[in-house]
Amino acid sequence: MAEVAAPHTKMRAQVPAARWLECVHCGLCLPACPTYLELGTEADSPRGRIHLMREWAEGRVPLTGEVVRHLDLCLGCLGCEAACPSGVRYREMIEGARVAVEQSYQRRWREALLRRLVVDLFPYPDRLAILLWPVRLADWMGLGPVVRKLPWVELVPLPLPRKKAAAALVPARGARRYRVALFRGCVARVLFPQVEAALVRILADHGCEVVVPGEQGCCGALAAHQGDRDRAVTSIRAVLRVFTEPVDALLVTAAGCGAFLRSYGHWTEGTELQERAKLLALRVRDATEFLSSLKLLPPARPLGRKVAYHHACHLAHAQGIRDEPVRLLQLAGAELVRLEEADLCCGSAGSYNILQPQLAQRLGERKARNILASGAEVVAVGNPGCSMQIQAALRRLGADIAVLHPVEVLDVAYRESTA
Amino acid sequence: MQWAHLRESLRTVVGSEGLIEPYEARKVYECDGYTLERAVPELVVLPASTAEMCAVVRLLHRAGVPFVPRGAGTGLSGGCLPLEAPVMIGTSRMRRILEIDSLNRRVMVEAGVANLEVTRAVTEFGLHYAPDPSSQAACSIGGNIAENSGGPHTLKYGVTTNHVLGLELVLPDGEAVWLGGWVDDVPGYDLRGFVIGSEGTCGIVTRAILRLLRNPEAWQTILAVFPSVAAATSAVSAVIAAGVVPAALELMDRLIVQAVEQAYHFGFPADAGAVLIAEVDGHSAAVQAEAEAVKKLCLDAGATEIRSAATERERAELWKSRKRAFGAVGRLAPNYCTQDGVVPRTCLPEILQRIVAIAERYRLRVGNVFHAGDGNIHPILLFDERDPQEVRRVLEAGREILAACVELGGSITGEHGVGVEKIAEMPLLFTPQDLIVMQALRQVFDPEQRSNPGKMFPSPGGCVEVARPRRQVPV
Incomplete structure (x- = not known):
């Protein structure tokens, strides 16, 4: 009856055997899993995926297209880790499985090509900028809303911001309290330069000198999420080469990058990079985390707009940052409204909305409906991927609600006060 | 050929998304929260409405195929193990x-709505659904009905059957019937009550009308540290004797307290023998007086330390030690088996002594979590599933513990149900005649015994030894 596979050495090499025993099969992760909530199928729940990964590792189930499909459908949002009473390290399991899948499974050519494109294009700001030229042209011709109905293009913010070169060093206004470095992120700097600008303004105004190394590339998360360990480690090596200056903190506005930078130690285990990688990881701070530690003064005029806060998975679940962004919004004087399922993944999940468009769209619309029901005028989101996904989903529902980074919201409040 | 036809007919009812065929995708349905026995269903069907459910069950009826109902798969007795039924x-x-x-x-x-979702949906009205099993975030209302689930707050508020006014049952021939309704106390036999706790052997519940309670005006949570379990249980008896009915009375023994302390550092003394958590709720005046009474009785019984909470944050902090107990125990050993038995409250010290003796005899480590107010014990037996000998000892020790519960005038399950896990223990509690009568009643709903066959009742011949070898122990 059961197909018998040889114990899978590639998978065994990725996840220590004892890890599997930490899951006691209680099922408390089920309601925290977006794919389970949408599909209702056990194999698309964290418990089901752990079950499948273990059966594969221990040779009771072969690695088939069906197994890969269920593992691919995982968003990697880590909502399950937050819900688990036994401290199961799901992230290490699924990331390990992804590496093992790429080492031992032949994908169909279309799928392989698409995945290849994602890691060949998005992590390179120059290539991404060129890719966006047709969209820029369409926007200039006034066709922006029309082309935003196309798949993929719908994810591009409207209006598309102009490319801006960042200054290599922004001095503090007044006495210098801190010296910080800015990690720009590959997609974030092209599609959301205004977030970076807002952060630098607030930092400089509050006594922080900001260093922005020019040569920086991708953090490696996109490759890692696809199980491409070599490429991820190459990115890590490059990042370690660029960020060598002593700083008080390495600031990130993209939750996805921040979470991955913090896991550098794990990804470089057993290599000569590990020591440096761990040191860098220790200095990583999300922008909202750092700003809320600065004891900023509130803007003279409170913002007074209704704001809903969406918890980006890689902030809330991966980094445990839940209160800090909300504190910034409160500081800005926003009127916070209650958002149902605020910490349920929006379906963006790195490149998920490109690789798994159907489920991503369902989750995006679920998020957009909750936002509409909240009565918010603005949605605050601490991750560029979520911003793109939520903007697209709101546009599909015909809703006109601004999607901003919490740092932008605070910046708007400051600027409106002085204007 | 007929099987292929059935599969296609089912597909037309539930669509491709509702039919799970590939072996790998079915494999994950081989067990629920009880992982010692496993069986992979031949087919998993996920209907999306009562109408689809009726159509599915009708097709199975015509084909004469048995089936097993499944909620969220959080059960702890293997109630949804597809042993003698190919379709789940x-x-x-x-x-x-x-x-x-x-x-x-x-x-x-x-039926698929999670227990906690019900409370979440009515919070804005100041209401809640009272039964609160530990798995309440995940477990389904349908599963709660099948198991007649309880939880920490059942001491004061009762179990599932006290909170289900009516339910819609799809009979094994595919016909949907309503039992009970929108009001209390429907005349005639209480068929609703019969179905609640029947573990899926009468058909599948698809909808339910639930009673909601008003949130208490005030509450206070008290945590007391005792030098021994005996001292803590005497406090429990004293509290109940004083006429106080706490909403919850939870007890943890030394091994559990130490595990929790090691994992989360609550600052419990190193020599703590037991921790008792009591919660009183109701009108603010009464709550104040009752909380004081509980504190005094605990001190009289020898409590060395008392903490109390009256804000949501402090309360969550106190409950954390109890709610995280299972996770903390998970760090002590690769696996654990949670038993579930009941004894009269006054027998708690005695059952505990017996559990310690049994564990020693089988060379096992054991910790205890009790719903002390209603005498519901949860011995947690630690083991390593890779050691088949130890797994066998766990199963046997569990069986002896349950036999001891029955001897003391208790029961073999407080809230986890019989499922497959405790079939062999049913004759300890019931006479052959009792079991025959129960099965005759089941025949009224399920004459062909196609709904969840092989559960609750020992197989014909009714012999413990028949059921025993079926236990598959993973190695």
């Missing part, structure tokens, strides 16, 4: 809250 029917796509009647404090939900 899940309710995970039936998750709608259909009607909230806040004025009359009732709600109608589909």
